[in-house]
Amino acid sequence: MDISTPTREHRHRAPIAAAPTTVARLLSLLLPAALALYANFQGVQQILVPVQVEAMDPRGKIANLALLTMLCSITGVLGLTAGGAASDATRSRWGRRAPWLVCMAVASALLSMSLGLQSSLIGVAALYGGLWFTLNFFQGALLAVTPDRVPESRRSLASSIFGLAGPLGALIGVNLAAIAPAEWGYVSLAALLATATATFVIFAREDAWLAPAAGQAKDETNPPGRRLRMTLGLLESFSSRDFSLAYAFRVLMFIAQFSINNYLLYILQDHIGVQNAPARNAQIAAGVLNSLRTMATVFAIFIGLWLANRTERRKLFAQVYAVAMAAAMVVPVLSPTWSGMLIFASLGGIATGVYATVDLTLMSLVLPNKDSAGRDLALLVMAGAAAQFVAPLIGGVLIKFLGYDELFLVAAVITLVAGAVTFFIRGAR
Numbered sequence: 001m002d003i004s005t006p007t008r009e010h011r012h013r014a015p016i017a018a019a020p021t022t023v024a025r026l027l028s029l030l031l032p033a034a035l036a037l038y039a040n041f042q043g044v045q046q047i048l049v050p051v052q053v054e055a056m057d058p059r060g061k062i063a064n065l066a067l068l069t070m071l072c073s074i075t076g077v078l079g080l081t082a083g084g085a086a087s088d089a090t091r092s093r094w095g096r097r098a099p100w101l102v103c104m105a106v107a108s109a110l111l112s113m114s115l116g117l118q119s120s121l122i123g124v125a126a127l128y129g130g131l132w133f134t135l136n137f138f139q140g141a142l143l144a145v146t147p148d149r150v151p152e153s154r155r156s157l158a159s160s161i162f163g164l165a166g167p168l169g170a171l172i173g174v175n176l177a178a179i180a181p182a183e184w185g186y187v188s189l190a191a192l193l194a195t196a197t198a199t200f201v202i203f204a205r206e207d208a209w210l211a212p213a214a215g216q217a218k219d220e221t222n223p224p225g226r227r228l229r230m231t232l233g234l235l236e237s238f239s240s241r242d243f244s245l246a247y248a249f250r251v252l253m254f255i256a257q258f259s260i261n262n263y264l265l266y267i268l269q270d271h272i273g274v275q276n277a278p279a280r281n282a283q284i285a286a287g288v289l290n291s292l293r294t295m296a297t298v299f300a301i302f303i304g305l306w307l308a309n310r311t312e313r314r315k316l317f318a319q320v321y322a323v324a325m326a327a328a329m330v331v332p333v334l335s336p337t338w339s340g341m342l343i344f345a346s347l348g349g350i351a352t353g354v355y356a357t358v359d360l361t362l363m364s365l366v367l368p369n370k371d372s373a374g375r376d377l378a379l380l381v382m383a384g385a386a387a388q389f390v391a392p393l394i395g396g397v398l399i400k401f402l403g404y405d406e407l408f409l410v411a412a413v414i415t416l417v418a419g420a421v422t423f424f425i426r427g428a429r
Contacts, residue, residue, distance in 0.1 A: 026149060029204040031161050033101075033142060036196035038169025040108065040135055040189045042290070043177035045069075046170075047283055048116070048185050049128060050265040056121055061266065066396030068125055069262055072132035073389035079133040080382065083140020095206030097141045097148065104138035105197035109190035116183030138193075149206070164298070167352075171294040178287035240368035242427040247383055249318065249425075252418035254387030256411040259395035260329070263407070264289070267332075268341070271404035276338045289341060293349035300353025307357075314362040315422045321355035322419020324348075329412035333405045365428040 049068065054061045083100065090096035108131060115127040143162070176192075177185040237243050260267070268274070268282040268289075277285035304317065328347035332340045363380045398407045 023150060026145075026204045027161055029200045030142075030145060031165060032196040033200040034162050034165035035169045035172065036193040037135065037139055037142065038166050039173030039176065040112070040169075040193050041173070042170035043173030043185065043189050044112070044115075044128075044131070045072075046174050046261065046264055046290070047177035047286060048189075049124065050263075051182075051283065052118065052124055053121070054266075056119070056124075062263070062396050062399050064121060065262065065266075066392040068128055069392035070389055071125060071129045073385060073392075075129040075133040076136040076388065077382070077385045079136030079138075080140045080385065082133075083137035084144060085140075086137075087141040087144055093208045094201075095208060097144055098201045098206040100141040101138060101197050102201055104134045104141070105194050108134040108138060109194050112186045112190040113183070116186035138197075164301070167294040167297045167349075170290050174290040175287040178281075178283040237368050240366070242366040242425050243368050243380075245421055245425050246363060246366040247380055249418050249421045250380060250383035251387050251390075252414050252421065253322075254384045255391045255394065256325070256329070256414040256418065258388055258391035259398070259407065259411050259414075262392050263395055263399065266399075267404055267407075271332070271336055272338060272341055278338075285338070285341075289345040292342060293345040293352075296346045296349025297353040297356070300350040301356055304354040304357030307354075308361075314358045314365065314428045315425060317355050317358040318362060318422045319419045321351045322415050322422075324351035324354070326412040326415040326419075329408045329415065333408045336405075362428055366425060 050061070050065055053064050053068065057064055083104070087097050087100045090099060092099055111127050111131040111134060115124065115131060118124045118127060172192075173189060176188050180188050238247070264286055265282055268277055268285045272285075274280055274282050278288055279285075308314075308317070325348055328344050328351060331344045331347070334340070335343070366380075394410070395407055398410055
């Protein structure tokens with residue numbers, strides 16, 4: 001689950017300044033906080049929970065994991081929405097984002113450590129769903145730091161920090177979960193998030209954000225009923241052709257990715273074979289693949305930036321991504337071997353990195369109304385949450401009734417359809 005939307009500008013009383021925090025320090029501390037968050041997402045989702053689910057019911061692991069992932073997609077969306085809204089409304093001497101970051105880091109740590117001790121599917125479902133709520137709540141508040149505290153001239157740098165935190169967090173989280181025994185994987189990830197959060201809120205202190213004084217004029221920019229009208233108007237942007245096509249592209253792109261990534265551990269066990277994996281261990285193999293994919297993604301980001309500065313054809317990057325990613329997904333079908341998976345991870349990482357360099361730019365070009373740019377951009381970003389609800393169902397059904405080859409082939413077709421959708425976007429080259 002990858003993102004929330006808190007992009008409202010300050011419309012209330014100006015915050016009371018604390019000790020000034022430079023933008024450089026803020027961004028340098030924002031990176032480990034975001035990295036720790038994504039490490040928890042990927043380590044838990046790709047390794048720790050699948051291992052637990054398989055230990056409880058080896059024969060029903062596919063269906064059970066699909067149900068758990070769908071449950072978490074619901075609690076994740078609720079967490080993302082609540083994180084942005086609750087922190088927007090918070091007034092305290094510690095600011096409006098920091099209190100929630102601390103609370104959700106603590107809650108996530110407690111839920112994560114408790115999750116590692118569960119031996120029943122019901123217990124895992126309850127705690128996994130709760131953990132996804134708190135982690136996404138944390139994400140909603142953390143993403144709001146950028147529009148709150150980073151000048152517009154530096155926001156592209158802040159966006160790139162989150163872009164790098166994703167693959168680097170996956171690299172750390174998956175490998176940490178792969179080598180740490182059972183519940184200690186949860187403990188390690190929880191400790192990582194708690195430490196990074198504490199460092200961020202202490203050394204990049206947020207200004208106090210207090211309510212208007214008694215008798216002060218009420219905020220006329222937020223009259224009664226305005227929030228209700230904003231809520232009812234959330235779907236207005238879908239009347240824009242380009243916006244709807246961009247949303248469809250992102251949903252399809254993420255459905256294809258998640259339908260494979262959610263079952264990566266089982267793919268290595270059942271399709272490739274544990275005997276063919278490094279150290280004959282599927283968890284270590286998953287860590288190796290994520291490491292390779294991350295290195296390929298980071299390398300491709302630099303190449304993509306160089307290319308993006310020399311052309312304005314943003315749609316082309318999405319189309320190249322679709323072709324390259326689809327080709328990567330076909331490799332394990334043609335070569336269901338460890339070498340085939342290495343090629344899949346490398347080519348997929350390159351495809352992801354190339355597209356990542358223009359993702360935010362392409363999305364900004366299809367926003368229908370600059371006055372609701374933050375809200376609309378959030379809807380596009382949250383397409384990943386919608387995909388996370390559908391992907392496990394598609395993946396689980398394909399694996400159960402057809403097989404892993406068909407999973408890769410269907411994901412490749414969906415990816416190509418996503419690329420084809422971008423040809424019809426008119427507002428971008």
